[in-house]
Structure formats: structure tokens, C-alpha cells
Amino acid sequence: xxxxxxxITGFIxxxxxxxxxxxxxxxxxxxxxxxxxxxxxxGMGLAVTFVMTLSGTLTWMIDHFLLMPLxxxxxxxxxxxxxxxxxxxxxxxxxxxxxxxxxxxxxIFLPLITTNCAILGLCLFLNLWGVNSLIEAVxxxxxxxxxxxxxxxxxxxxxxxxxxxDVPECLQGAPITLITAGILSLAFMxxxxxx
Amino acid sequence: MMILASFIDLVSSAGLAGxxxxxxxxxxxxxxxxxxEKLKVEVDPKIVQIHEALPNLDCGACGFAGCGGYAxxxxxxxxxxxxxxxxxxxxxxxxxxxxxxxxSSEGPPQRPIxxxxxxxxxxxxxxxxxxxxxxxxxxxxxxxxxxxFGCLGFxxxxxxxxxxxxxxxxxxxxxxxxKCTGCTACSKACPRNLIEMVPFGHENMxxxxxxxxxxxxxxxxxxxxxxxxxxxxxxxxxxFAVENNLARMNYAxxxxxxxxxAALNKCPTGVIVYRGKTAPAPRExxxxxxxxxxx
Numbered sequence: 001x002x003x004x005x006x007x008i009t010g011f012i013x014x015x016x017x018x019x020x021x022x023x024x025x026x027x028x029x030x031x032x033x034x035x036x037x038x039x040x041x042x043g044m045g046l047a048v049t050f051v052m053t054l055s056g057t058l059t060w061m062i063d064h065f066l067l068m069p070l071x072x073x074x075x076x077x078x079x080x081x082x083x084x085x086x087x088x089x090x091x092x093x094x095x096x097x098x099x100x101x102x103x104x105x106x107x108i109f110l111p112l113i114t115t116n117c118a119i120l121g122l123c124l125f126l127n128l129w130g131v132n133s134l135i136e137a138v139x140x141x142x143x144x145x146x147x148x149x150x151x152x153x154x155x156x157x158x159x160x161x162x163x164x165x166d167v168p169e170c171l172q173g174a175p176i177t178l179i180t181a182g183i184l185s186l187a188f189m190x191x192x193x194x195x
Numbered sequence: 196m197m198i199l200a201s202f203i204d205l206v207s208s209a210g211l212a213g214x215x216x217x218x219x220x221x222x223x224x225x226x227x228x229x230x231x232e233k234l235k236v237e238v239d240p241k242i243v244q245i246h247e248a249l250p251n252l253d254c255g256a257c258g259f260a261g262c263g264g265y266a267x268x269x270x271x272x273x274x275x276x277x278x279x280x281x282x283x284x285x286x287x288x289x290x291x292x293x294x295x296x297x298x299s300s301e302g303p304p305q306r307p308i309x310x311x312x313x314x315x316x317x318x319x320x321x322x323x324x325x326x327x328x329x330x331x332x333x334x335x336x337x338x339x340x341x342x343x344f345g346c347l348g349f350x351x352x353x354x355x356x357x358x359x360x361x362x363x364x365x366x367x368x369x370x371x372x373x374k375c376t377g378c379t380a381c382s383k384a385c386p387r388n389l390i391e392m393v394p395f396g397h398e399n400m401x402x403x404x405x406x407x408x409x410x411x412x413x414x415x416x417x418x419x420x421x422x423x424x425x426x427x428x429x430x431x432x433x434x435f436a437v438e439n440n441l442a443r444m445n446y447a448x449x450x451x452x453x454x455x456x457a458a459l460n461k462c463p464t465g466v467i468v469y470r471g472k473t474a475p476a477p478r479e480x481x482x483x484x485x486x487x488x489x490x
Contacts, residue, residue, distance in 0.1 A: 062219070066215060067215075070211060070215070071208075072208070072211065072212050072215065074212070075212045075215065075216065078216060079215070079216065079219060082216070082219055082220060082223065083219075083223070086223035086226065086227060089227050089230075090226070090227065090230055093227075093230050093231060093234040094230075094234060096234070096236050097234040097235075097236055100236075
């Protein structure tokens with residue numbers, strides 16, 4: 001029961017309170033780049049969730065069973081990037097085979113998941129937060145992905161509605177998007193201290 | 196000794212890191228190799244062939260975003276053959292060969308003609324324009340120059356041209372026909388729709404280089420070399436017709452013959468000109484007769 005409680009609180013924490021995008025400001029590139037339409041944003045969120053879960057789990061295992069016993073913590077970054085890049089390649093092939101329209105609409109943003117700092121950030125946070133069991137690592141990385149999906153979908157929903165709004169000329173385009181992102185972050189600050 | 200020992204230490208641990216990286220890399224390479232084989236996407240080899248035959252300029256003249264899109268599109272809908280303007284009939288034939296089709300008609304290539312011949316000295320200005328140096332911006336302002344139809348000379352077409360085939364020469368957009376590929380980018384860029392794509396059946400085409408639909412008197416008051424719609428050309432040659440105070444050439448009917456030459460020489464404002472690779476310089480307008488004064 002205790003583990004379940006820890007897992008649930010950890011999941012809620014990484015989705016709402018320590019949301020990678022809204023409180024850590026990681027993964028801003030796809031967050032602003034692919035949040036034009038809600039269906040694309042959702043697809044991007046799912047792709048990132050998959051990559052994040054896979055690479056979070058793998059990197060935790062590599063970190064704990066390979067690097068830490070051998071005292072090679074310095075090689076963490078290189079190893080993690082290797083894992084993430086491979087996972088992204090896998091996702092890319094899978095999407096190209098089974099969801100060609102989604103693959104076309106992502107364009108350059110799909111290979112760019114490789115350099116999505118939210119993913120590398122999460123892999124490093126797992127160590128920083130002192131995650132000690134595999135199941136916790138899986139749940140937390142999945143939660144990180146869900147948090148990203150939620151943030152990008154909220155953003156896309158707001159931006160879709162912004163299309164129909166008379167935005168002052170000097171704020172059109174990127175400025176209003178950044179202001180929206182800032183207000184959204186402020187709103188999520190309300191969750192701080194919930195757990 | 197200390198230095199040597201620490202050096203050996205460094206090398207031994209770095210060697211371990213290297214082995215681990217190599218091992219991880221190999222594992223992922225094998226996984227990706229398997230995935231690549233299992234998740235292979237079959238691409239129609241014809242698409243690849245067509246794409247190779249195209250000039251790969253991604254100019255967008257065909258209506259697709261790039262050559263890749265056109266290659267896919269033309270395979271699905273062979274009617275689109277011949278849309279590739281830079282490639283011209285050569286590429287159309289190649290694509291037809293790949294698709295096992297015959298290209299029925301090979302029209303002359305399309306080339307742009309600027310329907311204005313007024314240089315800075317020929318035009319009348321009400322005021323000086325110091326705004327954004329773009330035709331689209333200037334066109335939004337009333338009375339930038341007297342003539343509402345003529346070339347503004349801020350070079351939107353020059354910026355649109357990917358082949359360095361357009362230049363503003365003394366306030367007038369001028370096509371360099373030796374570099375032009377007929378991609379239609381300039382004709383889309385012009386906010387005054389001055390640039391028309393014309394079937395260039397001959398090396399030089401004759402054209403009425405004016406777009407002014409004002410009456411002859413108004414045109415004369417604004418521009419030295421505008422078409423006044425007098426109809427002298429239409430009397431000389433059937434290839435010309437006057438509509439809305441403006442003479443127009445029927446390019447399909449055009450041939451370099453005496454009638455057309457006579458029309459060019461009769462034109463009082465010299466607005467009928469040759470355009471093309473070796474086009475002679477346009478004629479000067481005939482001296483304006485002194486207006487009959489009331490007795």
C-alpha cells in the first residue's frame with residue numbers, strides 16, 4: 001500500500017506540481033512550435049510520452065546497473081542521449097509506417113524530439129529525485145510524458161481560440177504565444193504545495 | 196610517478212566508459228536495424244524516378260510545395276505533366292516516359308511580360324514616397340505615383356525571383372529572358388498584376404507594355420509612354436484589339452510580320468515594344484502635337 005501511495009503521489013507531482021514544461025521550462029521548442037492545432041499537439045504529446053517512458057526506464061536501468069556500480073556517472077549525458085536518439089528513431093519509423101499523415105505534419109519536429117530537453121531533463125531528474133525502484137522510474141517517466149501532453153494540449157486549445165480573437169497587431173504571433181505560456185505557468189504555480 | 200599513475204588511472208576508467216558506450220551503441224544499432232527491416236515503408240520507385248528527373252529547385256511553379264510533392268502528385272494525376280516550368284518540355288517528356296504516357300501538345304514556353312514601360316523619367320509623381328520599400332506596401336497608399344496601373348519599381352518581383360532574372364532598371368521591372376525559367380513567381384508577387392505569363396512562341400515577342408485602363412487623355416497626363424487606346428495598332432494588324440482604353444496583343448496570333456511592324460511604328464506613344472532575349476530598345480514616343488488652341 002505504501003508503494004502504491006508513493007507512486008500515485010509521484011505521478012500527480014510530476015504531472016501537475018513539477019510539470020516539466022510549466023515549472024521547469026523544459027521542452028519549450030515543441031511546446032511553442034507544434035501547439036498550433038490540437039490534434040497535432042496531441043500526437044506530439046503521445047510521441048514524446050512514448051519516447052520519455054522508454055528512455056526514462058532504459059536510462060534508469062543503465063544508470064543503476066551499469067554506470068553507478070562502475071563509478072562512471074560522468075558518462076551519463078552521453079549514454080542518455082544515445083538512448084533518447086535511438087528511441088526517437090524507433091518512433092519515427094513506427095509513425096512513418098502506420099501514421100503517414102501524422103508523420104508528414106510533424107515534419108522536422110519529430111527528429112527534434114531527440115534534442116527535446118524535457119526528455120533528457122527527466123532522465124537526469126530521476127537520479128536527482130533519488131528514485132530507487134524500477135517501477136517508480138517507469139511511473140515517473142510516464143507521468144512526465146503525460147504532463148507534457150497535457151501542457152501542450154492546453155496550449156494548443158488556447159491558441160486555437162486565439163485565432164478568432166482580435167489580438168493587437170504588435171502582439172500577434174510569437175509574443176501572444178509567449179504571454180499565454182507565461183500566464184499558463186503562473187496558473188500552474190497554484191498547484192505548488194498540494195502534496 | 197604520481198602523474199604517470201593518475202594518467203594510467205584515467206586511461207583505464209576511460210577505456211571502461213568506451214567499452215560501455217560501444218556496447219550500448221551496438222545493442223541500439225541492432226535494435227534499430229531490426230526495426231528498420233520490420234517497419235520498412237515501400238515507396239513507389241516511380242516517385243523516386245520522377246523526383247530525380249525534376250530540376251529540384253523547389254520553386255513552387257507547379258502549385259506544390261516542392262519537387263517531392265509534385266512527384267507524388269503527378270503520379271496520382273498524370274494531367275499535371277508539364278506543370279514544371281523550369282524543366283520545360285524536356286522534363287515533361289522524361290516524366291511521360293517514366294509514366295508510359297505520350298505528351299500530346301508541346302506549347303511554347305511561358306515567359307513573363309511586364310505590362311509597363313515607364314521608367315522614372317516617364318512617370319508623373321504627386322509626392323515622394325519614403326515608406327517601406329515594397330510594392331505591396333506602396334500600393335496600399337493612394338497616389339504613390341500618378342498612374343494607378345504602372346510599375347511601382349520597389350522590386351517585389353525581384354525578391355520573388357529565385358533565378359536573378361528580374362531587376363529594377365531605372366524604376367521599371369525588367370526581365371532578363373536569358374535567365375528566366377518561367378516559374379511564375381514574379382507574376383504572383385506583383386500587387387498590380389502587371390506581369391502576365393505569355394506563350395513565348397518566338398525569340399522576341401511584341402507586346403503592349405501598359406496596363407492603364409484610364410481614358411487616353413488621363414493616361415497622357417500621367418505618363419509619357421502609356422497606351423491611350425487610340426486603336427491605330429488594331430487598324431494595322433488583327434493581332435491587336437482595344438478594350439477598356441487599352442490595346443492588347445493576342446499572343447497566339449503573333450508572328451513577326453510587316454503588319455505588326457507597322458502597328459509598332461504607328462503607335463503614337465511607342466508603347467508597343469519587343470520583349471525577349473534580343474529585343475531591340477523600345478521606340479521613343481512621337482512628339483506630342485501642340486494642342487489646337489481655341490481661336
